[in-house]
Structure formats: structure tokens, C-alpha cells
Amino acid sequence: MVQDIIKVLVVDDSAFMRKLVQDFLSEHEKIAVVGTARNGQDAIAKIRLLKPDVITMDVEMPIMSGLEALKHIMKENPLPIIMLSSTTKQGAENALLAMDYGAVDFIAKPSGTISLDLHLVKDELIEKVLHASKALLKKPRAAELFIKNEVQTSKKSLKKVDSRIDRHYPAVVLIGTSTGGPRALQTVLSRLPGNLNAPVIIVQHMPPGFTKSLAQRLDQLSPLKVKEAEDGDRLVNGCAYVAPGDYHLNINQQGTNLSLSLSKEPPLSGHRPSVDFLFQSAAKLKEIKKIAVIMTGMGADGSKGLVQLNHKEHIETIAEAQETCVVYGMPKAAQATGLVTYVEPLEGIANRIVKIAEG
Structure with missing residues (x-):
């Protein structure tokens, strides 16, 4: 029986990081990297052409960020997306925001935007891609509901707990x-x-x-x-x-x-x-x-x-x-x-x- 191959699109503005992620994922027999993209806008075009099963996407990119691309993809053509995020406070907040927008999961880059030690999360990356291919995608209303809830919450009185x-x-x-x-x-x-x-x-x-x-x-x-x-x-x-x-x-x-x-x-x-x-x-x-x-x-x-x-x-x-x-x-x-x-x-x-x- 022929195993289904998971087609992955790798999105990152760094050519070095694209190559690292591609090399790591390509080592697994069930994963095939069908293409790469250098920003969110490029990713949207490549999705139409390559029809990937899973996307790995950097959060911070020029022209169109990962968050903006994520919102567009989940609205137009929902796909399992794993975000790659820095471990800064802003990076953590963006990773959680990406979950609200519909991303399946995220990977924390070990040492910033260009992580020479990305091999430290290689196994985690492969495992998350394998699971993402089978993930149940939520309807792309999560971010709207989050914003609505946040507005409602801001109007509430302070916590009742003393x-x-x-x-x-x-x-x-x-x-x-x-x-x-x-x-x-x-x-x-x-x-x-x-x-x-x-x-x-x-x-x-x-x-x-x-x-x-x-x-x-x-x-x-x-x-x-x-x-x-x-x-x-x-x-x-x-x-x-x-x-x-x-x-x-x-x-x-x-x-x-x-x-x-x-x-x-x-x-x-x-x-x-x-x-x-x-x-x-x-x-x-x-x-x-x-x-x-x-x-x-x-x-x-x-x-x-x-x-x-x-x-x-x-x-x-x-x-x-x-x-x-x-x-x-x-x-x-x-x-x-x-x-x-x-x-x-x-x-x-x-x-x-x-x-x-x-x-």
C-alpha cells in the first residue's frame, strides 16, 4: 500500500531558513516539500499553484507578514498552518494571535529570526507537520469571536475574586x-x-x-x-x-x-x-x-x-x-x-x- 505523501510549502523571508526547514522536513519519508515562498504574498500565489497539504510560515516577513497571510488563507482557502515564531514577548503574543486566526500550531525558533540552531526543534517540527496534516480546521471566525469577546470583557467589572x-x-x-x-x-x-x-x-x-x-x-x-x-x-x-x-x-x-x-x-x-x-x-x-x-x-x-x-x-x-x-x-x-x-x-x-x- 502506497503511503500518502504530505505536501508542504515552506514560507520564510530568509533563504537560509527556508533551506534549513526544507532539508529537515525532506528527510522524512512521508513529507515532500513542494515549494518555498519568501513572504506572505508569494505564499498565497504558490498555494494556488502547488496545492500544499500543510504550510510552515514565519511570522515576521516584509511585504506581507505571516499573520496577514494567515488571515487571508484561512478566509479564502483554509489549510493547516504551523507558524515559526521568535521567543520575544512580541513573538509570543503574535504566536497566540496566530492561533486565534486559525493556525494549527507554532514552533518557537531557538535563537531569533535567523536560528543557526534550528536543528534543536527539528523533531518537533516534523512531528507537528505530520499531525497538522490530519488536523480539524476550525471555521475562520475564531479571530472575530476573539475580538468580540475581548471588547465585551473590557466592559466587565473587575474580577470578583478578592x-x-x-x-x-x-x-x-x-x-x-x-x-x-x-x-x-x-x-x-x-x-x-x-x-x-x-x-x-x-x-x-x-x-x-x-x-x-x-x-x-x-x-x-x-x-x-x-x-x-x-x-x-x-x-x-x-x-x-x-x-x-x-x-x-x-x-x-x-x-x-x-x-x-x-x-x-x-x-x-x-x-x-x-x-x-x-x-x-x-x-x-x-x-x-x-x-x-x-x-x-x-x-x-x-x-x-x-x-x-x-x-x-x-x-x-x-x-x-x-x-x-x-x-x-x-x-x-x-x-x-x-x-x-x-x-x-x-x-x-x-x-x-x-x-x-x-x-
């Missing part, structure tokens, strides 16, 4: 996600009430420098208070904590207090932060209901931790339904354990969390 430490935790919400996660998190957290009677701890597979921007964006969109987790944070109901890139999250219980600590223990299944690590940490909590949520993402992170969680009491599990996942990897692996309590489409996850937390 500064006191709430030492009563009926439940903790544990969310794990990867590819497609930023938009999925926006959908879920924007629907959770600010007076949720539980703290929310989030692991999103993301490199250092990007999780803080993600937390700030989610904070704008959600009635919850959202922040990047810091070592020693005391958990507060109605607050959400995003694991910082390259750190695992531990939940510690001392009497009636719950707090977070950051860990540099080795990656689990190639991930740090890891959903498995978070779930295993939460399994130690006593007399507290655990609500584990696994959403869109490639791989199986979370499924091993789910097994450990289910050896304890007070656990309910939610997996995102296949029809709304960008990549149906992590929820599929979770369901394969036979330990998932509820399967919900993305738009129904927040409501299910609230029902369990209040039950």
Missing part, C-alpha cells in the same frame, strides 16, 4: 491540553463563572516565554483570575494557574492549604510541563474532589496520570469529544483507559465542570 486566601476547596480542576489548546482554553475559561468554587490548574504544552502571554490573554477573556503559576502560589477558588514553560507543577497540601511548587524533574513522555505529572501530584490530595479534563492535543500525555488518579476517591474525568478536537490524540488516549466519566464537545466542557464542582 485577595483573601480561600482555604476551603470542595474541588480542584485539572486541565491538560496541547495542539489547539490555546483556543480551546479560551472557549472553556470564558464560560466558567468567576465565583467557581474550585481553583483551576492548567498544563498547556508550550515553551518558556509563551505561557505568560497565554495566561495574560486568558485573564482578559475569562471571569476567572488567570495567571502564570509561580513557586509557592497558594491556590484560591475562582483563580486559574497556567504551568510555566519548561516546569512541571506540583500541588502541595498542608492542612487546609493548597499551594503550587515548580519542578525541574525530567520530562515525562517528552513533556515538561506534563499533564501526567500534574495528575500524579493531584492523586495525593485527600478529601478533595478532582475534576480532570483532557482536551485537544497530539500524543497521550495525561492518560498515565489518569490511571493514578482513578486509584483514589473523589475523581471525575472529562475528555473533549473527537468532533471538536483540532488533534484527537490526548482525549483518545484518555478514553482508551476506560476511565473517562464524560465525553463533551468543547462548548459543553465548562458547564460540565460547574455541575461536577457544585454537585
Whole structure:
């Protein structure tokens, strides 16, 4: 049986970077680079001619930037697009904006616009192209909805959560996600009430420098208070904590207090932060209901931790339904354990969390 070849268009204003990306991808037997483009305008013309299956695209380019090209492509001819972004604060914000515009995923360039050490993310790049070819593309209304939500959020009153430490935790919400996660998190957290009677701890597979921007964006969109987790944070109901890139999250219980600590223990299944690590940490909590949520993402992170969680009491599990996942990897692996309590489409996850937390 002949394997389907994934046709890729590589877009970057640097000839050196185009050559590097092309060489890396061409090494894989299932990938064929059918062309390159030097800017967004050139990419749009090449798409019509070459009909690629997946596009890798630099964010910052002259004439037409990657973001502008992305908006045009997702409106006219939606395709799976992986953005290549710098690790600067602006680069992180642009990468997250690209997710809103419809990009499937992004790669952080190790050392700026011209990354001589791009080989450090070679395997990640290949893996993401392979998964992107099978990704479920969202309708190109995401950016419009984001802008609408942001305007609505700016008119809201300040967060209802006060500064006191709430030492009563009926439940903790544990969310794990990867590819497609930023938009999925926006959908879920924007629907959770600010007076949720539980703290929310989030692991999103993301490199250092990007999780803080993600937390700030989610904070704008959600009635919850959202922040990047810091070592020693005391958990507060109605607050959400995003694991910082390259750190695992531990939940510690001392009497009636719950707090977070950051860990540099080795990656689990190639991930740090890891959903498995978070779930295993939460399994130690006593007399507290655990609500584990696994959403869109490639791989199986979370499924091993789910097994450990289910050896304890007070656990309910939610997996995102296949029809709304960008990549149906992590929820599929979770369901394969036979330990998932509820399967919900993305738009129904927040409501299910609230029902369990209040039950």
C-alpha cells in the first residue's frame, strides 16, 4: 500500500531558513516539500499553484507578514498552518494571535529570526507537520469571536475574586491540553463563572516565554483570575494557574492549604510541563474532589496520570469529544483507559465542570 505523501510549502523571508526547514522536513519519508515562498504574498500565489497539504510560515516577513497571510488563507482557502515564531514577548503574543486566526500550531525558533540552531526543534517540527496534516480546521471566525469577546470583557467589572486566601476547596480542576489548546482554553475559561468554587490548574504544552502571554490573554477573556503559576502560589477558588514553560507543577497540601511548587524533574513522555505529572501530584490530595479534563492535543500525555488518579476517591474525568478536537490524540488516549466519566464537545466542557464542582 502506497503511503500518502504530505505536501508542504515552506514560507520564510530568509533563504537560509527556508533551506534549513526544507532539508529537515525532506528527510522524512512521508513529507515532500513542494515549494518555498519568501513572504506572505508569494505564499498565497504558490498555494494556488502547488496545492500544499500543510504550510510552515514565519511570522515576521516584509511585504506581507505571516499573520496577514494567515488571515487571508484561512478566509479564502483554509489549510493547516504551523507558524515559526521568535521567543520575544512580541513573538509570543503574535504566536497566540496566530492561533486565534486559525493556525494549527507554532514552533518557537531557538535563537531569533535567523536560528543557526534550528536543528534543536527539528523533531518537533516534523512531528507537528505530520499531525497538522490530519488536523480539524476550525471555521475562520475564531479571530472575530476573539475580538468580540475581548471588547465585551473590557466592559466587565473587575474580577470578583478578592485577595483573601480561600482555604476551603470542595474541588480542584485539572486541565491538560496541547495542539489547539490555546483556543480551546479560551472557549472553556470564558464560560466558567468567576465565583467557581474550585481553583483551576492548567498544563498547556508550550515553551518558556509563551505561557505568560497565554495566561495574560486568558485573564482578559475569562471571569476567572488567570495567571502564570509561580513557586509557592497558594491556590484560591475562582483563580486559574497556567504551568510555566519548561516546569512541571506540583500541588502541595498542608492542612487546609493548597499551594503550587515548580519542578525541574525530567520530562515525562517528552513533556515538561506534563499533564501526567500534574495528575500524579493531584492523586495525593485527600478529601478533595478532582475534576480532570483532557482536551485537544497530539500524543497521550495525561492518560498515565489518569490511571493514578482513578486509584483514589473523589475523581471525575472529562475528555473533549473527537468532533471538536483540532488533534484527537490526548482525549483518545484518555478514553482508551476506560476511565473517562464524560465525553463533551468543547462548548459543553465548562458547564460540565460547574455541575461536577457544585454537585
